[in-house]
Amino acid sequence: MMKKYILIPVIAAFVVFTSCQEKKSETKDSNTTEEVKKEPFFKLSLAQWSLNENIRFHGMNPFDFAKVADSLGFEGLEYVSQLYKPFYEEHGVDALVEKLAEESKTYNLENLLIMVDNEGDLADPDEAKRDEAVELHKKWVDAAAALGCHSIRVNTFGTNDPGIWHEAVVDGLIKLSTYAATKNINVLCENHGWLSSDADKLMNALEAVNMDNCGTLPDFGNWCVKRKDGEKWGDCEEEYPDKYKGIELLMPLAKAVSAKSYAFDDDGNETTLDYVRILKSVKDAGYTGYIGVEFEGGMPEEKGILDTKNLLLSASEKLN
Template sequence: MAKLIFLPRLTGFILLSLFLSFSACKQKADKAEKMEPSNGTAMASQEPFFKLSLAEWSLHQKFQAEGGDPFQFAEIAKANGFEGLEYVSQLYSKQIETLGFDKVIDSLKTMSEKHGMQNVLIMVDGEGELASLDEAERDQAVENHKKWVDAAATLGCHAIRVNTFGTNDPEQWIPAVTDGLQKLATYAATKNIEVLCENHGWLSSDAPVLMKAITAVNMDNVGTLPDFGNWCIKRNQGERWGACEEVYPDKYEGIKMMLPKATAVSAKSYDFDENGNETTLDYPRIIKLVKDAGYTGFIGVEYEGTRLSELEGIKATKDLLLRSAKDLE
């Protein structure tokens, strides 16, 4: 009788153990299946092929006309979903005059660290003509830029963006700008800083001529910063800014020519239609050019329109960039 009682209990215990083991295995399998979409590969596919930075010029109305505090730049960029910062030197003119150059740079570094932002580059304006036909004037411009090279190194940026004004005669401009860039880049190399030329008016917006100059410079730390806009090569009465008289004929080909030497890219925007597309620039076409070139660095959002507010324009540009990249997947 004892055996008759023991065997069913033993059998029941075995069956219960098998059932519990099966249930545990099934729960693990179910859990793994649910977690699969969140693995590293799936997460990576949701990210764009580039990183997002904010060009401070997008906020120039706030910091200039409205008297806002440019030391808030890192905080604003962080709040709007950016990872990197692209500074504009002229937006700190008053602060430099009041506080001193070094204090301003130290403050920018403190703010970027506070908000966990990466400093990408400094867009340098108003420091003289690197392509002046007068060598003494050209050399002075080189000297004026050196403090911004030092500032970029202090902030942890990889580059400064320079202007290349001086003359609009290609035959004279190429040797002049080659000399200016070589002298500045020689100093910048000692600080591990790149010197970048943007299509930013005059002959810098004539892509074939610009690339001839970059080739002539022939230095590893001299490259380009293709801007989606900025293709005016001649303005009214020879002005640097204002009404445009002549535009480079194929901006997409211009961007393509500049990309092989690019270590930064600027996503310029002016206005958007009801579908969120830029009204003057084919963003999907440009983003494909950038991806096909193998570029994976920062793309800086630079809204320059007037219809939308600066923050609205920044968001619209950022959204269009991300959508254009996703459509390429």
């Protein structure tokens, strides 16, 4: 009888202990699930233009791009061709590719795309000049393929007359995309000024191109469709009326996304762009690729980059 009375409390204690362990396990599993839900739906890359002031005016070596991106916690690299112009003009694009590949491998970062500038106007009304621009872009298609990138980003300047521009840009993009397809490279149009920043007109042009490897790179900013004195860059005279609608229109063909930022308030929000609203449009479109941080403001560049990165992460948590 004594043994029976001793065993009952032991068994009861075991039941209580087991129950507590199960509750702890359930709590742990619940917390783990919650942590998974807070993971962003995208990966983070760094657009090299975020460092353009340091590179162009303050002596930063453009080949330190991978090193800086790694130190700031990024996984992917988005190169800007013009920042390497002195090097490739002297040594050639193949030598450039070799050095970039070495740097990205050193820091185990993924090469994503090359933003191509100053290689002629793909929407030039003059077909001979347009064809020349296509030829000049081909070396960057080759470079992107050699680096393991998925895309190049192109500009669509040439004319700001909508009727002339549509026919010209469709022709230029088809010719370049046809070549790029042989290298398994995408040709991406960013809202990057003039009629490319008119989302309706850009999408109409891309629908006319109708090629799987010709898509968009929606930028959160860059909505100026007309600048003073008809310049490509400078003071803006007219903007696309609804940037949030513009992003929604561009997202179905997006193969990359650029998180532009200029300035931040005391709460860490971008002063001109609703990141939560924009990210919702990106997520609703089913996009799960890289989002590139592209800071373009007045504060020190590395601080602006980190502020943009942190804003992307905090905004994504509000969507879960």
